[in-house]
Amino acid sequence: MSTPFTPLYIDGEERQASDKGTFEVRNPYSKEIVTLAASASRDDCKDAIDAAAKAFRTWEHTPLITKRDYFLKAADLLETDKYKAKVAEAINAEAVAGEYMVQFNLMTSIGLLRWVAGSIALLRGETFPSLVPGGQVLAQRRAQGVIFSIAPWNAPLYLTFRALAIPIICGNTVVLKTSEVTPRTQHIITELFHEAGLPKGVLNFVHLSREDAPARTAEMIGHPAVRKITFTGSDTVGKIIAGEAAKYLKPCVIELGGKSPAIVLADGDIARAAKAITYGALLYSGQICMSTERVIVQREVAAELTEALIAEFSKLKAGGPGEALSAQFSEASAQNIVSMLHEAQSTGAEFLLGDGTRDGSVVQPHIVTGVKPGTRLWERETFGPVVVLIEADSIDEAVELANHSQYSLAGSVWTNSLNDAIDVSMRVVSASMGLRFIWKTPWI
DSSP states (O other): OOEEEEEEEEEEEEEETOOOOOEEEEETOOOEEEEEEEEOHHHHHHHHHHHHHHHHHHHHHSOOOHHHHHHHHHHHHHHHHHHHHHHHHHHHHOOOOOOHHHHHHHHHHHHHHHHHHHHHGEEEEEEEEOOTOOEEEEEEOOOOOOOEOOSSSSSTTTHHHHHHHHHHHHHHHEEEEEESHHHHHHHHHHHHHHHTOOOSSSEEEOOOOOOTTTHHHHHHHHTTTEEEEEEEEHHHHHHHHHHHHTTOOOOOEEOOOOOOEEEEEESHHHHHHHHHHHHHGGGGOOOSOOOOEEEEEEEEGHHHHHHHHHHHTTTBOSTTSSSSBBBOHHHHHHHHHHHHHHHHHTTTTTEEEEEEETTTTTTOOEEEEETTTTSSHHSSOOOOSSSEEEEEESHHHHHHHHTTOOOOOOEEESSSSSHHHHHHHHSSSSEEEEEESOOTTTOO
């Protein structure tokens, strides 16, 4: 059986790289080659940007209802058995994601497409009297031009749609760089929009090998037609992207890593908190930027929560197809997790669950206590099935520990006190906070 080929998508057409360059994409668990992807050359990247710049001239002025209809058509197509099967096969081949993540990608993507289609009502300007007597000010919302978007692998369908949908509906055109981990899955989006009739050049996809990505990405950021950059990924790469953009004074929209805290107060529902934390920490083996990585619990209920967490974590096993949890996306990622665990252990941390080992790209769930500030396990995102358990004597200390991090992407608080829930959520520095108090959530 021949290995599938994943082409570039430039100016409405699939094509090989101009220099015939390719790279292998392997299943992280079985190590089997699941696709050969075209690795875009410098000329291919320039062609993609030029195609987007040309398409922008007419796309910016395309009626909003026409733009809307492309998205509604794409959403309808994504609901068909044809595309559901394509997505399921590709995600599991490239990322060992499992059925839940397949359904998550499908449902969130369909919802996003329809939500974006409905957002055209927001794309309007305003008029108001000028400060100059007799004058009138007319403010319009205008598209910017070519947007260079970089989408990650861990929710390859949804996060790729998110990277391109809003720019396009607003009248911009997009050149998207896929992840070298999931180009086949992300490329399905080009097939979808092509079938939906999206005009050529509005959406262009380039794949880049790990070796070629730094140079080609920098060149695309520097291209005069590129007006804005969006990126979702690690803070390490995000700093590089932002630095390249700064050379040309180009704005960036970036979403980076997380070390999300879950604060459990003494009056919280411990059993339900343990189930929710397990879900938040282990979904997709922790390979989500908003995964719960730190659990901060008031000391009087720490023993109860610890016992409940160990029981919940112990129900789940990581591995290949058929296991509840996936492998890590690469052996390098698994090794990084293990090295962080060993470093923490060498400074006095204790494994309450897990043994600090890996089997290839597979890391089993870990609960760790006694982690010292300054160690990587305290400071850095693991992007794996690991939580650090920390005890606090008071609510004030719990908030202080939650804020003892360079990350501030997400967080949660568990309490039955409305006042404490609002107080803590307002004091924790986080882009989003989940509150669990009073009402019941059926799936937790």
